[in-house]
Amino acid sequence: MADDPVERQLLGAEPALTRVEVAERAGVPPEVAQELWRLLGFAQQDDDAVAFVEADVVALRQAAELVELGILSPERQAALVRTWGRAFARLAEWQSTLLADVAADRGDLPELLPELVGEVVPKVEALQGYVWRRHLAGASARLFADGAPPDADALPLAVAFVDIVGFTSRSKELDERELVAWIEHFEAECSGIVVDHGGRVIKNIGDEVLFVVDEPTAAAEATLLMAARGDDGHDDFPQVRAGLAYGDVVARLGDVFGPTVNIASRLTSLARPGTVLVDRGVHDALAETDGLTFRRLHRTSVKGYAHLQSWALRRARD
Secondary structure: OOOOHHHHHHHOOOOOEOHHHHHHHHOOOHHHHHHHHHHOOOOOOOOOOOOEOHHHHHHHHHHHHHHHHOOOOHHHHHHHHHHHHHHHHHHHHHHHHHHHHHHHHHOOHHHHHHHHHHHHHHHHHHHHHHHHHHHHHHHHHHHOOOOOOOOOOEEEEEEEEEEEOOHHHHHHOOOHHHHHHHHHHHHHHHHHHHHHOOEEEEEEEOOEEEEEEOOHHHHHHHHHHHHHHHHOOOOOOOOEEEEEEEEEEEEEOOEEEOHHHHHHHHHHHHOOOOOEEEOHHHHHHHOOOOOEEEEEOOOEEEOOEEEEOOEEEEEOOO
16 A cells, blocks of 8 residues: 555555454454444445455444444444444545645645645544534433433434525525535524524525534524514525424434434425424414414425425514
């Protein structure tokens, strides 16, 4: 294998071990090691390929210890490890591109990139650990809010989808850099609004953001704010439409599932530009809330729901 200074710096050593040797040193069956490697999304290596370092041995041994502790039980192992792999793969792709752009702007890429990696990566690694711990503390606080973990698999949440209006036509007018900047601005602004209202962004899906909030009132305020900003000609926030539903939601590995999520998605597809549509759960929870009005719409047939009832949500002054 050709010597790669960036790879050597990131891995802490030059690869000197094969997959079989890593499994032997970690005390893990080779087939188990190979499956974990595959679930993490790493490229498969031949048995005789020298592609591993001592850090791989430590990581594999720690994974085996988590299995023994029950954290990586057979039921959770594949889904959890696969989620790790997807999340960090996306993060690594973005960060490596960012580092390469910075190095290219400073001068000669091959010479400066290893130096930049050595300078930046330890700081990014420490910051990622801090962010993870803070999110873990927040998630634990929500989970154990009543002093004990919830017995039910599903918890009541307000679920919202917010979708950019006219994304396809607008994207054709922008070059690649402009499109990325536009989407990143939309995601950043949405994230700020959601956090300010006590919510959590679940994921960004191209021109759409999915988020949840514990309280339907705060979720309504967040979606109405996004819609109002999109309708403001002096605001560079894009015009949007939104669907908001409230009810039991199954949360698993950072994602959300269930009829409430499906209904919020269907409502978004029905909403007109600048409009927030809500389901019966939101209507019943907020019907008596000052400052909000509801306009009942005709029942609509959408995928999975033959007669979906919805309401257009507005601020009273509108």
